[in-house]
Amino acid sequence: MTREQILLDLQQEYRHRQEMNLRKYEARVDEVSAKLPALGQLMAQRHALVMGTIRQGLLKAGRDQNAQQSLPSLMADMNRQIKEQLVSAGYPEDYLQPIYTCPVCKDEGYVFDPSRRMCDCLNRELNRRLLEEAGLAGDTQTFENYDPEVFSDKDEVGGTTQRQMAEFIRKTCQNFADTFPVTQWQNLLLMGQSGLGKTYMLRCIAHRTAERGFQPMYTSAYHLLELARKGYMENSSAPLAPLMEAPLLLIDDLGTEPLMQNITVTQLFNLLNERQLRGLHTVISTNLSMSELKDRYTERISSRLMDASCWRRLSFIGGDVRTRMKRS
Ligand SMILES: [Zn+2]
Structure with missing residues (x-):
């Protein structure tokens, strides 16, 4: 919907x-x-x-x-x-x-103060349903629940601790979600190994934008490929259309989906290219490095993702947060 x-x-x-x-x-x-x-x-x-x-x-x-x-x-x-x-x-x-x-809007859903705006009661319910629609109802992966303590403040990589880096990424992502759709960067690319909190950040962004009344579309790369394959088999653009048109598309775990050269590369390029042309926002998380992205998806796609004028690259560093949490 x-x-x-x-x-x-x-x-x-x-x-x-x-x-x-x-x-x-x-x-x-x-x-x-x-x-x-x-x-x-x-x-x-x-x-x-x-x-x-x-x-x-x-x-x-x-x-x-x-x-x-x-x-x-x-x-x-x-x-x-x-x-x-x-x-x-x-x-x-x-x-x-x-x-x-609701005595405030007398169940009209709108109030005048001084111009017509949505009453809080309607706004709250709309946002709740947007979250539900995005599959994020009851999700606790939010900026409010973000805990910097799970990141190590000891291991230094180039003079920066994992916690400092994570905090910088959190701020950048939160700023993106809070200012959407007028963001500093059109797109974000979250890079780094598994277990560093990339998915968490993606869901935080989805959650916050939905709370603000926008409709984020969250999808795994695996599901994206399924849709792309369906479109290819049916020779139809319909399966990918919602992803093509979503004002904010979040693709999780790019690189973990099975590779079908003809389908994946062509469809992914079309998707990113079309969205870029339409000025729509895309956030991608991936475990792959830039050279791995290039090997897997060709120069055409990787050079697009490397274009710093539209893509803000955020690299997660350090060791797996989940094993650290288990240890403690
Ligand atoms: Zn009301």
């Missing part, structure tokens, strides 16, 4: 919610009116007042009797009477107030 489809579904649910709450309110009015006829009459009067019919009569009478009362004070007076009668009959005083699941 696209973001637009998710939003349309939600707007429909909000309309349904308004209807259900209105029915619930009307049922309460009927219930109280049956039990307390005087209160029922008062409710009917207030309704008529809101509709303007009583006011006309009162104004006419007021002119004659010089006893005009303003509409707000009349309303306040009626509301006070309604509350008193409710309480003395054992009901909560707000029992006959309109019912809203």
Whole structure:
């Protein structure tokens, strides 16, 4: 489902919610009116007042009797009477107030302050569904849960500890996710051996962008190849189309998928090239080095990934974090 489809579904649910709450309110009015006829009459009067019919009569009478009362004070007076009668009959005083699941937007999903924007309730639910759609619901791999302590602060590589390097990468990735779609670099390439936190970073980026209301598409290189192969067999661009069009595509573990020369290289090149031309953002993680990327995917692809004007390369260093965590 696209973001637009998710939003349309939600707007429909909000309309349904308004209807259900209105029915619930009307049922309460009927219930109280049956039990307390005087209160029922008062409710009917207030309704008529809101509709303007009583006011006309009162104004006419007021002119004659010089006893005009303003509409707000009349309303306040009626509301006070309604509350008193409710309480003395054992009901909560707000029992006959309109019912809203979200009082802020009155279940419209949008508020005006000063221009029209999504209410927090709708925004939260939309983002939750975007996460779900991206397969990230309940995922704990987030920037909030990122723990620099899992990286070693001892082993130095060229004067930098693993923790310092990891922290630099975390900041760069977080900045990318926080500023998306107006990022400093169009694309990120996360390099390094397994167990250094590349997948974690990818999921953090996906999580944060989804939280911000965008729709990231997260895929493993293996799944990407499956789609590419399907498209090749069916001679159709449909299987890869969602990946081609996603505003943010995250490809995990490039290089671990089986290699099918004709399919992988051609389709991967087309995908990266097309996305580049459209100005769409791509984040890739890979265990391969630059020369291994070149050997596997040819110069055409590796030179693209080496283009520093569009790709920010981030290299993870040090030993496997998972074995370190197990040891401790
Ligand atoms: Zn709301």
